[in-house]
Amino acid sequence: MKKTSVAELVSTHPLLAGLPGDAVDQVAGCAFNVAFGPGDLLLAEGEPADTLFLLRRGRVAVEINSPGRGPIVIETVGPGATVGWSWLFPPYRWHFDARALDTVGAIAVDGACLRAKADADHALAHMLLERVAAVLLDRLQATRVRVLDLYGVDRDR
Amino acid sequence: MTADVTVASGTELTSGRLQPTSPVVPVPHRVVARRHETGDVTTLWLAPLTGEPMAFRCGQFNMLTAFGVGEAAISVSSTQRESGALQHTVRDVGAVTHALCHAQIGDIVGVRGPFGTDWGTADDGAIESGDVVVVAGGIGLAPLRGAADEVVHRGGSGRGRVFVIVGAREPGQIIFGEDLEAWADAGARVMVTVDVSQPGWKGHVGLVTARLSEADFDPVGASALVCGPEIMMRLTARALVDRGVDASRIRVTLERNMQCGVAWCGHCQLGPFLLCRDGPIVPYGGVVSHLLNERER
Numbered sequence: 001m002k003k004t005s006v007a008e009l010v011s012t013h014p015l016l017a018g019l020p021g022d023a024v025d026q027v028a029g030c031a032f033n034v035a036f037g038p039g040d041l042l043l044a045e046g047e048p049a050d051t052l053f054l055l056r057r058g059r060v061a062v063e064i065n066s067p068g069r070g071p072i073v074i075e076t077v078g079p080g081a082t083v084g085w086s087w088l089f090p091p092y093r094w095h096f097d098a099r100a101l102d103t104v105g106a107i108a109v110d111g112a113c114l115r116a117k118a119d120a121d122h123a124l125a126h127m128l129l130e131r132v133a134a135v136l137l138d139r140l141q142a143t144r145v146r147v148l149d150l151y152g153v154d155r156d157r
Numbered sequence: 158m159t160a161d162v163t164v165a166s167g168t169e170l171t172s173g174r175l176q177p178t179s180p181v182v183p184v185p186h187r188v189v190a191r192r193h194e195t196g197d198v199t200t201l202w203l204a205p206l207t208g209e210p211m212a213f214r215c216g217q218f219n220m221l222t223a224f225g226v227g228e229a230a231i232s233v234s235s236t237q238r239e240s241g242a243l244q245h246t247v248r249d250v251g252a253v254t255h256a257l258c259h260a261q262i263g264d265i266v267g268v269r270g271p272f273g274t275d276w277g278t279a280d281d282g283a284i285e286s287g288d289v290v291v292v293a294g295g296i297g298l299a300p301l302r303g304a305a306d307e308v309v310h311r312g313g314s315g316r317g318r319v320f321v322i323v324g325a326r327e328p329g330q331i332i333f334g335e336d337l338e339a340w341a342d343a344g345a346r347v348m349v350t351v352d353v354s355q356p357g358w359k360g361h362v363g364l365v366t367a368r369l370s371e372a373d374f375d376p377v378g379a380s381a382l383v384c385g386p387e388i389m390m391r392l393t394a395r396a397l398v399d400r401g402v403d404a405s406r407i408r409v410t411l412e413r414n415m416q417c418g419v420a421w422c423g424h425c426q427l428g429p430f431l432l433c434r435d436g437p438i439v440p441y442g443g444v445v446s447h448l449l450n451e452r453e454r
Contacts, residue, residue, distance in 0.1 A: 061362070073354035076362045078371055101359070142364045146352045150386040151295035151326035 030113035049086035058104030087111025183267025214275035215303030222267025223256035230415035232300035287378030288317035294385025324365035376401035404442030
């Protein structure tokens, strides 16, 4: 069976698909394959934020732990999605937990490595930020709609 | 108001019951079964006191009368494969629906209809080929139940795949769970998501539009049936158009103040439509896409 390189995996992930080859190579230079079992934490609230996860298979729950109640799931994401944005900006600390709901395969991109390459190559930085911003906008808009509680009990009263 | 009535024959005559024929006169039906679906949603099975249950097309609605309280427009939630009493799934959001939700077996409810347009999923309907994407939000699955069942079980060549995407506020408010499982067993891809998770929920959390992006339907020739809160329908319809689905093949529901049910009174007018006659199911393309964005003054 043909072994797929990290660069090929990076180039086919929706976040980075269509990037020029040299940009893909730069990202791939910071990336490696990871796998998680059901229940494993990809990242934990309060811990240093150092990784961007590009999901290839499996589902991940973004959650926050509530004392006495346990984890509260805020959102679930699946293949093609991305997990982990706090490595982008100081203080580089995770704000939520992210837990594998089943067997998860992902490309992990070292955040510090990617930041350093972006600092040195502003064209790469622009391309990455453009794509990252689009995903963040999509997530923000979805969150805003959910705050509306469209299906809520009192909506029609 | 006077209404045309005919005296039914046979047992109806000896029992002295009258069978109204005017569309504005409710036909008495008996509640023969009821099921509490979720916290504020109840399904009633209604059988006419005399004669056979009315024929309907999936997506049409009836005006249900809670005698002494008033009338409300409620979609038929039966499937065409079910015979017998007609099902109506009612959410308790006001005086009439509160009375209907609390109707007990043996109680009498008035029924006028069926009225309005349908989803086009019958064999002679507008949906002939291609993938079908059914998107329901909250109790919006009730008007879609019959149509979803129809497309899942239809035969013939050129039929595409069926995707049923359901959003609910929380896991406890997902209705028709048995149907969702049955449709999945019959080959449909069923995708459920909730806005707010609860302990023990292992499914998805997020908007229906997020699940829509995961559905690998072929937009070329695809049809979409969308029912739910208008904001949800608007966002879903836009997402479908962005995916490449022809706006004229997206059907949404528009509901306003339905009263007469036969386009006489004008209470349900929205733009060029009298929705009790021209709706509730309308194609998203053209004027409807503008109406869904119209700011009411």
